[in-house]
């Protein structure tokens with residue numbers, strides 16, 4: 258039997274960007290049903306279905322809704338996080354470009370549940386095509402009278418990973434630089450424009466229509482007990498058939514890599530798999546029987562993150578991989594707090610030193626030390642995200658780091674699969690120097 | 698034809714506060730001028746009743762606003778993990794060779810800017826190249842001469 262599909266249901270046979278085709282597969286019936294229910298009953302259904310956030314932390318959506326401040330005299334906002342920028346993640350993009358109405362329907366049902374009349378969808382700036390598809394779908398829904406007094410505003414980002422962090426996203430939406438806010442207060446109490454705000458990921462919201470359609474009891478039968486439903490798993494890196502695959506939560510990493518995505522490309526040896534996007538600790542081949550659900554991945558020492566599995570084969574130098582990840586987080590650090598602003602820079606410097614063969618044995622301990630000094634000490638989770646790749650590669654592939662020091666060179670001798678990879682941070686530096694040279 | 702001022706007022710109307718329209722306004726200005734010169738920033742500030750300094754502080758925070766002139770065309774090659782593992786560096790090198798420009802630079806005739814970028818959200822069809830905001834996925838080094846020829850209008 259085919260696995261049950263929820264988010265991608267109907268996409269093989271229909272063009273679900275079209276309103277009539279979406280309706281032909283039962284689209285917007287759940288909205289009608291929800292609007293016939295008391296708002297609290299809609300939230301209860303989501304709570305009973307244990308719909309957990311698909312954006313990163315896996316927080317139950319219903320519980321978040323129950324934290325919304327009531328009777329403040331301010332509007333309640335629903336904000337959809339469509340800023341998807343985690344390296345390895347590309348699931349929300351497909352929701353927007355292939356099933357935009359499922360997202361819109363999810364917004365409208367959720368808005369009814371939390372009694373909100375104002376929805377903002379923050380779409381990452383680079384997703385220009387997806388933005389247009391979503392805009393066209395929204396126009397169609399509006400013309401068909403489906404919005405029912407709810408306003409949905411599409412907001413475009415402009416290229417900043419940190420704006421995926423929910424409070425940075427709110428700042429950005431308010432026209433500020435995207436720098437995270439200290440918490441508490443949390444968004445359900447004091448969010449967008451100081452008003453109670455529900456924030457969820459695109460894929461979380463797009464699952465809401467299926468929760469209502471199936472009902473909490475049926476929905477809960479799919480997936481893992483602690484995390485019902487499906488997720489769209491994004492497989493990339495050294496895998497034979499990369500792409501997005503919707504499967505029940507709790508599908509093992511082994512099944513995803515070998516049964517679903519055809520195994521390691523070229524039949525090579527698996528070196529590791531980063532299970533939730535570049536910000537989470539790597540898992541080694543002996544850990545791939547771990548089921549992909551929040552609690553199991555947590556028990557294995559990593560995070561479910563955005564269900565983005567990056568497969569790494571034996572040709573990759575782990576110091577280079579750590580360096581490239583560290584360069585990303587340095588580039589994206591908003592600079593608001595010291596451990597992250599300074600720490601990301603140190604990580605890049607130390608890793609560069611080790612990769613170029615200039616490292617000393619004490620540098621590995623220093624690297625550990627910098628990780629310790631950053632972890633849990635920053636204002637937002639980016640400070641931790643910068644640490645996880647480095648600390649986990651160092652712990653799990655330490656001999657490779659040591660070999661760099663012992664040999665005074667990269668042991669791959671220029672043969673690593675990501676040899677010489679140029680990060681945007683270096684390009685800015687090189688470009689700046691070049692320009693300085695030209696003008697003097 | 699709608700004026701820039703009208704477009705910005707339309708964006709302002711979407712939000713409860715005028716500041717929320719600053720990103721839209723900057724994008725609109727950049728669309729008209731190609732980049733955000735000090736004059737363009739001033740236009741944005743006037744349309745939003747903000748200070749140029751404020752608008753500049755926003756523009757400089759985000760990667761997609763250009764505070765220096767860029768080429769008529771832009772080629773962006775993702776070099777983040779998934780694309781790196783799929784051979785992005787060879788693609789970037791191929792563009793650098795074909796265009797005769799280093800990543801981060803613009804060709805002498807001002808036609809094409811080449812950049813390495815962070816994850817573009819196309820990791821499943823890596824390596825990803827974005828040409829004038831349109832995704833090409835995947836792109837192999839062999840595909841580069843044709844893409845460059847098309848850009849050059851050959």
Ligand SMILES: Cc1cc2nc3c(=O)[nH]c(=O)nc-3n(C[C@H](O)[C@H](O)[C@H](O)COP(=O)(O)O)c2cc1C
Pocket residue numbers: 309310311312313314315316338339340341342343418419420421422423424456457458459461462637638639642
């Ligand atoms: C640095 C950083 C980047 C993030 N990027 C995203 C993102 O691109 N998309 C997303 O949905 N959540 C992202 N998150 C998580 C959000 O802060 C938030 O937890 C999520 O949007 C909540 O939605 P959910 O409960 O439906 O998962 C990010 C968090 C951090 C710390």
Ligand code: SF4
Pocket residue numbers: 419436437589590591592593594595597598635636637638639640641
């Ligand atoms: S941890 Fe980094 S990204 Fe987060 S607030 Fe601090 S400096 Fe900014």
Ligand code: FES
Pocket residue numbers: 344345346775776777778779780781815816817818819820823825
């Ligand atoms: S790593 Fe290149 S598109 Fe994601």
